[in-house]
Amino acid sequence: MTTLTEEIRACPVCEARFRVQAVHSCGSHGADSDFKPHYWGVDPLENYVHSCIECGFSGYHQDFLDGVTETVIRKIRKFLSPRTRDLHRANAPFFKYEFMALIYEWEDRNSLEVGDSFLKASWVARTRSNREKERLYQREAVRRFEEALEIGECEEQETRAIVSYLVGDLHRRLNRRRRAETWFHRSREEYDLLGPRGEEEYAWLGDQIRRQLEAPADLID
Numbered sequence: 001m002t003t004l005t006e007e008i009r010a011c012p013v014c015e016a017r018f019r020v021q022a023v024h025s026c027g028s029h030g031a032d033s034d035f036k037p038h039y040w041g042v043d044p045l046e047n048y049v050h051s052c053i054e055c056g057f058s059g060y061h062q063d064f065l066d067g068v069t070e071t072v073i074r075k076i077r078k079f080l081s082p083r084t085r086d087l088h089r090a091n092a093p094f095f096k097y098e099f100m101a102l103i104y105e106w107e108d109r110n111s112l113e114v115g116d117s118f119l120k121a122s123w124v125a126r127t128r129s130n131r132e133k134e135r136l137y138q139r140e141a142v143r144r145f146e147e148a149l150e151i152g153e154c155e156e157q158e159t160r161a162i163v164s165y166l167v168g169d170l171h172r173r174l175n176r177r178r179r180a181e182t183w184f185h186r187s188r189e190e191y192d193l194l195g196p197r198g199e200e201e202y203a204w205l206g207d208q209i210r211r212q213l214e215a216p217a218d219l220i221d
């Protein structure tokens with residue numbers, strides 16, 4: 001079950017201090033085909049990332065501690081501060097992840113990290129039944145994941161296999177059938193390059209790739 005705990009955050013941009021509900025514990029059982037976990041009880045995703053409603057700064061707990069550079073602060077003030085209204089919308093907690101993804105991009109973090117933030121934004125949008133935002137964030141995420149593979153950011157063979165699969169599944173969810181199929185085949189090739197380790201440690205991935213090629217489904221069994 002998800003349990004939350006009250007914590008204080010201090011904004012590294014405008015120094016506002018505010019209370020947040022942070023995740024204390026949670027557990028999951030199974031997942032959607034793009035790895036969105038099925039949690040026991042309340043979905044904790046909305047409480048991992050917090051935003052400063054004064055200026056728009058958003059991030060995980062560690063991001064609040066790490067601080068931001070002057071260049072990024074200027075961008076936050078220019079592009080996010082005028083949008084803090086979005087953060088007040090009760091049914092739209094995905095904006096926190098969107099703002100964080102933009103900040104990560106301005107910080108020149110790697111494409112995997114930026115892609116992961118957009119992916120999680122799309123998960124939150126799905127939980128909130130906002131199909132339009134879900135698709136928008138999926139498009140942003142898949143672009144970053146393809147880029148990560150292209151520029152060699154995924155150093156481990158298993159990461160290449162998993163991210164290629166995820167690219168395939170995001171295209172599938174965006175109704176780009178041909179591209180999805182191409183990427184599932186590519187993930188199959190990356191998976192095969194794992195050799196015996198594939199069957200030993202990542203049998204679930206082999207099964208999942210096969211399944212999405214033969215009879216695609218939105219859930220991982």
Ligand SMILES: [Zn+2]
Nearest residue numbers: 011014052055
């Ligand atoms: Zn702030």
